[in-house]
Amino acid sequence: MAVLIDTHAHLDDEQFACDLPAVLDRAGAAGVAAVITIATSAPSSTASIALAERHSMLFATVGIHPNNIPEASPTAWDEVLALVEHQRVVGIGETGLDRHWDTTPFPLQEEYFVRHLELARQHQLPMVIHCREAEADMLRVLRTEFDRHGPIRGVMHSFVGDAAMAEACRAMGLYLSFAGMLTYKNAAALRETAAQQPLDRVLVETDSPYLSPAPLRGKRNEPAHVIHTAACLADLLGIPLEHLAEQTTTNALSVFGLPFSIFS
Ligand SMILES: [Zn+2]
Numbered sequence: 001m002a003v004l005i006d007t008h009a010h011l012d013d014e015q016f017a018c019d020l021p022a023v024l025d026r027a028g029a030a031g032v033a034a035v036i037t038i039a040t041s042a043p044s045s046t047a048s049i050a051l052a053e054r055h056s057m058l059f060a061t062v063g064i065h066p067n068n069i070p071e072a073s074p075t076a077w078d079e080v081l082a083l084v085e086h087q088r089v090v091g092i093g094e095t096g097l098d099r100h101w102d103t104t105p106f107p108l109q110e111e112y113f114v115r116h117l118e119l120a121r122q123h124q125l126p127m128v129i130h131c132r133e134a135e136a137d138m139l140r141v142l143r144t145e146f147d148r149h150g151p152i153r154g155v156m157h158s159f160v161g162d163a164a165m166a167e168a169c170r171a172m173g174l175y176l177s178f179a180g181m182l183t184y185k186n187a188a189a190l191r192e193t194a195a196q197q198p199l200d201r202v203l204v205e206t207d208s209p210y211l212s213p214a215p216l217r218g219k220r221n222e223p224a225h226v227i228h229t230a231a232c233l234a235d236l237l238g239i240p241l242e243h244l245a246e247q248t249t250t251n252a253l254s255v256f257g258l259p260f261s262i263f264s
Contacts, residue, residue: 001031002245003263004230005252006223007177008094008128008157008205011037011058012047015209015220023222024055030224033057033249034262038094038128038157040065042076045083052088059258061091061128063116066098066109077115084123090256092120093128094157097141100132110141117145120154126255127154129174135165146172155255158207163193170201175255177203180213180221183232195236199247202237203255204230 006027016023027035036059037052039045048060062083064072083089095116097109120127131138146152151173158179159166166176178194181187194202204226206213212221213228234244252258 002227002230002242003033003249004031004204004226004245005249005258005262006032006035006206006208006226007155007203007252007256008038008179009035009208009223010040010044010210011035011051011208011223012039012044013209016222020051020055023224024057027223028057030227031245032223032226034059034252034258035223036061036090036128036256038091039063040094041068041072042079045080049083049086049088057262058088059090059256060086060088061093062086062089063093063095063128064112065094066096066112066130067101067103069104069108069112081119084119084125089125090258091126091128091154092116092123093154094130095127096130096132097134097138098130098132099134099137106137110137113141114145117141117152121145121149125153126257127152129154129156130158131156131161135161139165139168142169142172142174153255155203157205158211160190161193162189163196166193166197170198175201175203175251177205178229178233179205179207180211180217180225180229182229182236183214184217185214191232191236194233197237199237199239199244200251202233202248203251204233204248
C-alpha cells in the first residue's frame with residue numbers, strides 16, 4: 001500500500017472534536033503514516049501539541065495565522081515562543097500573507113511573517129507558509145530572508161501559484177505542497193504547473209477540514225482524503241501512485257525532520 005503523509009491538517013478544529021480517533025483510524029487504513037496538525041493561533045498551538053502528545057501519528061506546528069492576528073491576545077506571541085522547543089513541534093506556522101481577506105492590516109501581517117521567519121531560523125525548524133493573492137509581496141519578503149540568510153527551509157502550503165512563482169520558491173529552497181484544489185475541475189492551470197514540478201520538491205496535504213478533493217468536494221475534509229490529491233499528482237507527473245507516495249513521504253520526512261518511527 002502507498003504510504004502517505006498529510007503535511008497540513010487542522011485537527012484541533014472543532015469539526016474534529018467528536019470523532020478524531022475514528023478520523024485517525026481511517027487515515028491509517030488509507031495508508032497515511034503521519035499527519036502534521038497545523039496551528040493557527042496561540043491557543044491552537046497549545047491544542048495542536050496536546051493532540052500530538054496523545055496520538056503517535058500526529059506532529060504539531062506553532063504559530064499565528066495572518067488572518068488571526070487581530071484576535072491574538074497581548075501575550076500570544078510569547079505563548080508561541082514558550083512552545084517552540086516542545087519535542088512534538090516540527091514546524092513554524094501557519095504564517096504568511098493574505099490579501100484576499102482584509103481582516104489584518106497588511107504591514108502587520110508582514111511583521112508577523114518576518115517574526116515567524118526569524119523564529120524558524122533560530123530554532124532550525126521549517127516554515128509552513130500561507131500565501132493568498134499576495135505572491136509579489138511574498139517573494140519580496142522571502143527574497144530578503146534568502147539574501148541575508150541563505151536557503152529557506154519550509155513549505156508553500158496549498159500551493160496555487162503559477163510556474164514562475166513555483167520556480168522562485170524552489171530556488172530559495174522551499175517545497176511546494178498540493179492540496180485538494182489540484183483535483184478541481186476549474187484548476188487546469190494549477191495542474192499544468194504541478195505537472196512541471198520536480199519530484200523531489202513536492203508534497204501532498206489536505207488542509208482538513210477545508211477544501212475536500214474531488215470527488216468529496218463539499219464534505220468535511222480529513223487526512224484519509226489525501227489519497228485523492230496524491231493520485232491526481234501522480235497522474236500529472238506520469239508516475240505510479242506508489243512512486244509518488246514514496247517520494248512525497250521522503251520529502252516530508254526531510255523537510256519536517258520526522259522520525260522513521262512513524263513507519264513502525
Ligand atoms: Zn491551513
